[in-house]
Amino acid sequence: MPAALALLLVFQLLGESLRVGFSLPVPGPVIGMGLLLAYLILRQGPSHELRQTSGTLLQHLSLMFVPAGTGVMLHMSRLSDELWPIVIALVASTVLGLAVTGLTLHWLTRGKAQPEDQA
Amino acid sequence: MNPLPTSAMTEIWVYLSAQPLLWLTLTLLIYTFAITLHRRVKGHPACNPVLVSMVVLVSLLQLTHTPYQRYFDGAQFVHFLLGPTTVALAIPLHAQLKRLVAMGGPLLIALVVGSFTAAFSAYAIGALLGASPATLASLAPKSVTTPIAMGIAERLGGLASLTAVFVILCGIFGAIFAPGMLRRLGVKDEASIGFAMGLASHGIGTARAFQISEQVGAFSALAMGLNGLFTAITLPWLLPLVVRLFS
Numbered sequence: 089m090p091a092a093l094a095l096l097l098v099f100q101l102l103g104e105s106l107r108v109g110f111s112l113p114v115p116g117p118v119i120g121m122g123l124l125l126a127y128l129i130l131r132q133g134p135s136h137e138l139r140q141t142s143g144t145l146l147q148h149l150s151l152m153f154v155p156a157g158t159g160v161m162l163h164m165s166r167l168s169d170e171l172w173p174i175v176i177a178l179v180a181s182t183v184l185g186l187a188v189t190g191l192t193l194h195w196l197t198r199g200k201a202q203p204e205d206q207a
Numbered sequence: 208m209n210p211l212p213t214s215a216m217t218e219i220w221v222y223l224s225a226q227p228l229l230w231l232t233l234t235l236l237i238y239t240f241a242i243t244l245h246r247r248v249k250g251h252p253a254c255n256p257v258l259v260s261m262v263v264l265v266s267l268l269q270l271t272h273t274p275y276q277r278y279f280d281g282a283q284f285v286h287f288l289l290g291p292t293t294v295a296l297a298i299p300l301h302a303q304l305k306r307l308v309a310m311g312g313p314l315l316i317a318l319v320v321g322s323f324t325a326a327f328s329a330y331a332i333g334a335l336l337g338a339s340p341a342t343l344a345s346l347a348p349k350s351v352t353t354p355i356a357m358g359i360a361e362r363l364g365g366l367a368s369l370t371a372v373f374v375i376l377c378g379i380f381g382a383i384f385a386p387g388m389l390r391r392l393g394v395k396d397e398a399s400i401g402f403a404m405g406l407a408s409h410g411i412g413t414a415r416a417f418q419i420s421e422q423v424g425a426f427s428a429l430a431m432g433l434n435g436l437f438t439a440i441t442l443p444w445l446l447p448l449v450v451r452l453f454s
Contacts, residue, residue: 114440145292160265166369181349
């Protein structure tokens with residue numbers, strides 16, 4: 089557990105350093121995710137410990153959005169002033185984004201990728 | 208044992224409510240309650256654990272007149288874990304690497320089309336309905352994972368903390384409705400469901416996708432990462448062009 093957690097933090101640290109060093113627009117943890125992926129390809133897969141620790145963290149991913157989400161209380165007045173534009177824009181654009189992405193990928197891969205992977 | 212006098216109770220409350228310990232403990236307790244509730248109703252999507260936890264916490268903070276900053280002093284320890292957990296998404300990605308590479312072309316096309324749709328439709332619909340410029344700039348990156356979206360919104364003249372709220376509401380909405388909606392549209396393969404959920408509803412959609420299966424989760428994680436990257440690079444350049452259309 090500590091070694092795996094340290095490894096994740098090391099990659100996050102590397103990601104943050106690259107972001108600041110090259111003033112990249114992408115957050116450090118996302119760069120860290122890319123770097124860890126490259127490392128896993130070179131090492132041909134994660135250790136048992138890393139797999140277990142990551143599994144535990146990922147299982148509780150939604151918990152980690154609670155503190156930022158509670159920040160909704162700071163914006164109550166703006167939200168109520170602009171309630172309908174915000175609700176309609178959020179809902180409609182999310183539905184559109186989901187539908188367009190899902191249908192595009194579904195059409196492009198129809199009959200191709202699926203059967204191969206069943207084997 | 209005699210019950211504590213009210214003054215002592217008040218004293219304990221005044222002390223504890225200023226400590227990180229109380230709000231960290233409550234965040235975990237309330238989330239645990241929300242998870243239990245979610246199971247009790249057999250995973251009914253309307254009982255989304257993030258949504259339930261947010262509602263309970265905001266009510267509690269408002270009832271006790273606790274400022275958000277004091278709450279966050281405790282809750283930041285949970286918030287901090289978002290970083291290493293984002294890094295950890297590399298593990299399911301690696302597990303699905305062969306499929307991802309085999310589908311590279313279609314995935315890239317779906318990424319570009321989906322990313323533009325999610326960002327510009329939010330801006331356009333909000334603008335047509337008369338939302339203020341700061342709200343619009345905070346709305347545009349709402350499909351992207353929280354830390355990236357906050358950075359983009361600041362560059363666009365939006366409010367980072369408002370964006371975080373939009374991102375999370377958008378994620379909750381996607382987590383609740385995406386699986387059923389995609390099924391109704393005839394999108395039934397795991398790759399497309401996962402990719403759409405991660406692109407439109409980032410981490411919260413990904414958390415939901417992992418409940419469906421590891422494969423759906425991996426595609427969702429990939430879409431979340433790619434869309435974060437792609438939106439961060441393209442939106443600050445392209446949004447000003449769209450803004451001109453509406454002004």
